[in-house]
Amino acid sequence: MDHPILRRSAVVVVAMSLVLAVAIFAGVRYGLMLMIGLGFGLALEGLRFGFAGPWRAMILRRDPSGILAQLLAIAIVATVALPLIDARGGELMGAEAPVGWAMIGGAFVFGVAMQVVLGCGSGTLVNAGSGNPVGLLALPFFAIGSFAGAYHLIAWTELGALPIVRFTGWSGVAITLTALAGVAFFFLRQAAPEHRRIPGRYLVAATVIAMLAIANLVVAGQPWGVVYGLGLWVAKGAAGAGMDLSGSAFWAASGSMERVQSSLFTDYTSLTNIGIMAGAFLVASWRSGGFSQKLPQLPLRAWLATIVAGFLLGYSSRLAFGCNVGAFFSGVSTGSLHGWVWFVAAFIGSIQGVRLRPLLGLEARK
Amino acid sequence: MTRLTTAGIAMAMLVILVSADLLSAPPNPYQQPAIVALGSGTASAGGFCGALPE
Numbered sequence: 001m002d003h004p005i006l007r008r009s010a011v012v013v014v015a016m017s018l019v020l021a022v023a024i025f026a027g028v029r030y031g032l033m034l035m036i037g038l039g040f041g042l043a044l045e046g047l048r049f050g051f052a053g054p055w056r057a058m059i060l061r062r063d064p065s066g067i068l069a070q071l072l073a074i075a076i077v078a079t080v081a082l083p084l085i086d087a088r089g090g091e092l093m094g095a096e097a098p099v100g101w102a103m104i105g106g107a108f109v110f111g112v113a114m115q116v117v118l119g120c121g122s123g124t125l126v127n128a129g130s131g132n133p134v135g136l137l138a139l140p141f142f143a144i145g146s147f148a149g150a151y152h153l154i155a156w157t158e159l160g161a162l163p164i165v166r167f168t169g170w171s172g173v174a175i176t177l178t179a180l181a182g183v184a185f186f187f188l189r190q191a192a193p194e195h196r197r198i199p200g201r202y203l204v205a206a207t208v209i210a211m212l213a214i215a216n217l218v219v220a221g222q223p224w225g226v227v228y229g230l231g232l233w234v235a236k237g238a239a240g241a242g243m244d245l246s247g248s249a250f251w252a253a254s255g256s257m258e259r260v261q262s263s264l265f266t267d268y269t270s271l272t273n274i275g276i277m278a279g280a281f282l283v284a285s286w287r288s289g290g291f292s293q294k295l296p297q298l299p300l301r302a303w304l305a306t307i308v309a310g311f312l313l314g315y316s317s318r319l320a321f322g323c324n325v326g327a328f329f330s331g332v333s334t335g336s337l338h339g340w341v342w343f344v345a346a347f348i349g350s351i352q353g354v355r356l357r358p359l360l361g362l363e364a365r366k
Numbered sequence: 367m368t369r370l371t372t373a374g375i376a377m378a379m380l381v382i383l384v385s386a387d388l389l390s391a392p393p394n395p396y397q398q399p400a401i402v403a404l405g406s407g408t409a410s411a412g413g414f415c416g417a418l419p420e
Contacts, residue, residue: 250419
């Protein structure tokens with residue numbers, strides 16, 4: 001017998017117990033990070049906020065409302081994070097990475113793949129947690145791709161990269177906010193007149209996501225990220241199965257090896273990833289009829305495309321030094337030039353991905 | 367089949383991941399860092415998507 005109130009209460013109790021257990025048995029900071037991850041999951045699924053969907057809305061319907069909300073969230077984070085990192089650089093770090101050929105190519109491929117499965121880094125976790133079968137199938141291959149991309153990362157960066165360029169302190173805030181306003185103006189100019197506004201739901205979501213991202217930085221000392229954690233899960237499994245990781249300059253590095261051998265509950269991105277999935281599950285179980293939707297009837301090529309796109313999401317995001325979260329959201333909001341370059345390359349890739357999706361049978365839902 | 371099945375599979379995958387990890391690398395609460403990085407006086411040592419290995 002299924003009683004909605006009992007089921008919902010049980011899910012909340014389990015989630016809170018998990019946070020408490022992590023805080024007691026791993027450390028209070030790690031419990032807080034799991035709670036922040038749960039917050040991300042609750043906000044993303046509860047307020048139907050994401051990255052891939054709004055980009056698709058802009059490309060197909062000239063509706064920039066979701067992108068404007070993303071830019072607003074980034075602006076809020078940048079205004080707090082850049083001065084904080086400048087003042088406490090020994091404790092807090094930004095999402096810094098170099099612009100390079102592999103980085104640009106990786107961002108482009110990520111943009112294509114995220115429109116094929118209609119899920120980005122955070123979106124795939126949310127989709128899987130809320131029972132979307134495409135997200136569920138893509139997720140393990142995303143993780144395998146992230147592991148493989150990291151495995152080959154050093155070789156790819158040798159194709160050529162610029163030194164890291166960062167906008168710091170209050171001048172960084174001014175540059176970042178001006179650039180964000182410029183991008184917002186560009187999308188508003190391209191928008192259909194009826195879409196030139198941000199719905200209240202998106203304003204709330206942008207504010208909540210920004211607050212959680214700032215909390216992530218303050219508690220962990222590093223910005224919100226997704227793909228590192230997914231690759232780490234596979235690296236731990238591979239090492240546990242006896243695979244020799246010494247052939248990879250990335251996984252054989254001392255810091256990487258230490259994290260492979262440590263508990264997942266001490267890895268920040270793993271904790272927020274787990275929290276995002278659990279938070280999305282929580283919302284779906286709470287929402288009336290959240291799990292009653294029948295699974296789509298998709299052709300075989302759609303499932304095969306999901307597997308390939310899932311792998312490419314992981315592989316390309318490692319070459320691009322992050323996904324929509326680690327590179328775009330956190331990169332731009334902590335002043336790294338690569339975040340802006342990622343945005344342009346991934347958006348161009350998304351235009352191709354939107355065209356590709358129906359050809360792969362992923363919109364033939366009955 | 368509904369989303370209840372696939373969401374259940376997703377949560378089962380998480381439980382398996384966490385359980386396997388607890389068996390192979392149990393956390394040590396006596397080595398925990400300061401509650402919050404800001405003000406701790408120590409640099410973040412976590413893995414991140416943008417970081418190259420040193």
